[in-house]
Amino acid sequence: MGILIVFASLKGGVGKSTHAAALTAGLLDRGHTVRAIETDPQGSFGAWADETAAHHESLDSIFMDPKEADFESTNEQIVQLCDGPDFIVLDTPGNANRMTMPALYSADLVLAPFSLTEWDIEGFNRTKETYQKVFEAMNEETPDSFVGLYVGTVRFISNAEREKLENLSETAFIRKGLTHSPHISNWVEACRTPAQLDEGILPVEGSRPISNAARNKAKNAIYEYTSKIAEVFDAENEPKG
Numbered sequence: 001m002g003i004l005i006v007f008a009s010l011k012g013g014v015g016k017s018t019h020a021a022a023l024t025a026g027l028l029d030r031g032h033t034v035r036a037i038e039t040d041p042q043g044s045f046g047a048w049a050d051e052t053a054a055h056h057e058s059l060d061s062i063f064m065d066p067k068e069a070d071f072e073s074t075n076e077q078i079v080q081l082c083d084g085p086d087f088i089v090l091d092t093p094g095n096a097n098r099m100t101m102p103a104l105y106s107a108d109l110v111l112a113p114f115s116l117t118e119w120d121i122e123g124f125n126r127t128k129e130t131y132q133k134v135f136e137a138m139n140e141e142t143p144d145s146f147v148g149l150y151v152g153t154v155r156f157i158s159n160a161e162r163e164k165l166e167n168l169s170e171t172a173f174i175r176k177g178l179t180h181s182p183h184i185s186n187w188v189e190a191c192r193t194p195a196q197l198d199e200g201i202l203p204v205e206g207s208r209p210i211s212n213a214a215r216n217k218a219k220n221a222i223y224e225y226t227s228k229i230a231e232v233f234d235a236e237n238e239p240k241g
């Protein structure tokens, strides 16, 4: 069975889809097979994955319709979809839909991006509570698979912010997500894995040009972030081939 990584946050616009795309790209570049699952009809991750899968045989892209979801059958479906690839990356919408609970329940790792704003922190805490509720409802112990991804800005962190992070890390594991940087958004718009950009595969139509320096910055950020997530799974940490 592959490892299921779910991006979740009950607050919208925190960077779920961006991190899902970056992680998928990093895993592909490391030689893993990946299945991308979109659960938001308006989702940008699915569009990115469709576009990228057309150039990458190690990736497939699947849409699961939340309208048809109920807890039990969706769980079964998700488990079936985990058979095959090394990693399954599933993105959820900002306002939880019927897919969110089964996805949280089945996940090997739940990643919840947040910045250090009041609203993001509130959203983060609500997401963690929802995660715990799924297991309470099932009369099961909550696993240690919930990880907050701190989306850092380029400026230095203040003492007050450091304190906020420390407080949050008392309730959940916190890892560093992608730096909040225009290079990352440019890279997402170019819609390719970092290695493919180097190989000169044309970016998606209408995307902004990305300079070599910006590409390198985005690439390093994506690889660093991917290795940190991969470290969570010791056995799977070694790149294949």
Ligand SMILES: Nc1ncnc2c1ncn2[C@@H]1O[C@H](COP(=O)(O)OP(=O)(O)OP(=O)(O)O)[C@@H](O)[C@H]1O
Pocket: 009, 011, 012, 013, 014, 015, 016, 017, 018, 019, 044, 092, 093, 094, 095, 151, 178, 179, 180, 181, 182, 183, 184, 185, 188
């Ligand atoms: N690390 C980053 N650096 C720069 N821009 C970013 C970063 N992460 C996200 N963004 C930008 O922030 C916006 C929201 O990001 P994204 O769509 O990934 O959030 P989301 O949590 O998936 O939103 P939704 O809840 O609507 O699905 C996008 O315009 C994206 O380009």
Ligand SMILES: [Mg+2]
Pocket: 016, 017, 018, 043, 044, 045, 091, 092, 093, 094
């Ligand atoms: Mg999204």
